[in-house]
Amino acid sequence: MKKLLLGLSLSLLASSAFAADAIVGEAAPIFIWTGGYVGVQAGYAWSDGNIHQNNGPGFIESDPDGFLGGVFAGYNYQMSNDVVIGAELDFVSANVDGSGQIFAAPGLPFPGGVGTEELNWSGAARLRLGYAADRFLPYIAGGVAFGDIGISSNTGVSSFGDTFTGWTIGAGLDYAMTANLLLRAEYRYTDFGKEALPAGVVDLTTSEVRLGFAYKF
Template sequence: MKTLLLGLSLSLIGSSAFAADAVLEEVTPVFSWTGGYIGLQAGYARSDGNIRQRSGRGFVETDPDGFLGGLYAGYSYQMPSNIVIGVELDVVYANVDGSGQIFAAPGLPVPGGIAIEELNWSGAYIAGGVAYGGIDTSSNTVSGSFGDTLTGWTIGAGLDYAMTDNLLLRAEYRYTDFGTEALPNGKVDLKTNEVRFGIAYKF
């Protein structure tokens, strides 16, 4: 929003007359990152995932990949030194999955054995802290599908650009390690590399 600054100067002429000059100066305000925001995001994830199956069924490299999209919201505060700090929460729906050949031992595939690992959703606090995600696994050598919510950590780097006082654009890279979780069909491990793009409204 632009602001107008009104200045008034008086010039005395002789002893009985004066002139008044009104000066209008247009001032462009400095943008501040302080405030809350909410936005939409979408991106692509490529993962390093595996399933270490129980009952001697071996090790499976699944390496899921796919697209994701969802919401993010937070609050930023710009300090007098122009350093910006804040807190953020995000959650995305993920269509990230992968499958692999089941090996009973190195070089010994289980005939027809295939296992699948899927990341169905994920979220994070602060975009550089705690991460969580819903992961499902299944295979044609074990009856049923098994899933759980994994908790790990995430860190990333990105750029936010203010198109207007209220419209913010974002590009971000994020690495997430969801850790290892024991499921009925074995131990599951997942790490993701994500590229995300977002647009947000700043209040």
């Protein structure tokens, strides 16, 4: 009986070890982030926008907000220590605008005067740095930003616009749903800088939240 029990015990141990080996052998491989990708994105922006009169005291606080959407593409390289570096380009069409009271000077509103500032599109060229945790990739990113900004008013002054150049920085999380399909959530801050247009000195900074979906090659 003892020999029978010993034999059964050894058999169960061997079966358990074989089952464990089979489970390990069937485990999903660690996801590798190296490769190119293209995707679509959409989001919402809120801004701090100002227009100041050229060489004068007049000003407008417009603070545009609104929605945006577009495309992005990039390439990741995963190093042996799971650090991921990459580069990315993106472009969005924007419906981000805001209006404010025109002040001829602090405390002196221009009667009935309203000025509008709007972001029509923006794009960026960014470098990314992240850390791969299997299918999760938290990252930070920053680089050069471009945006088409226009201003107008109801006072009969002509509308003006130009392409501004500034900088952007942000953080996000990519998640690999499958070997090829990626999801993204991101926050970014962008300063488009200041530029003197005929109607005044214009500046705009934006905060944005974006959601994206991409295909990895």
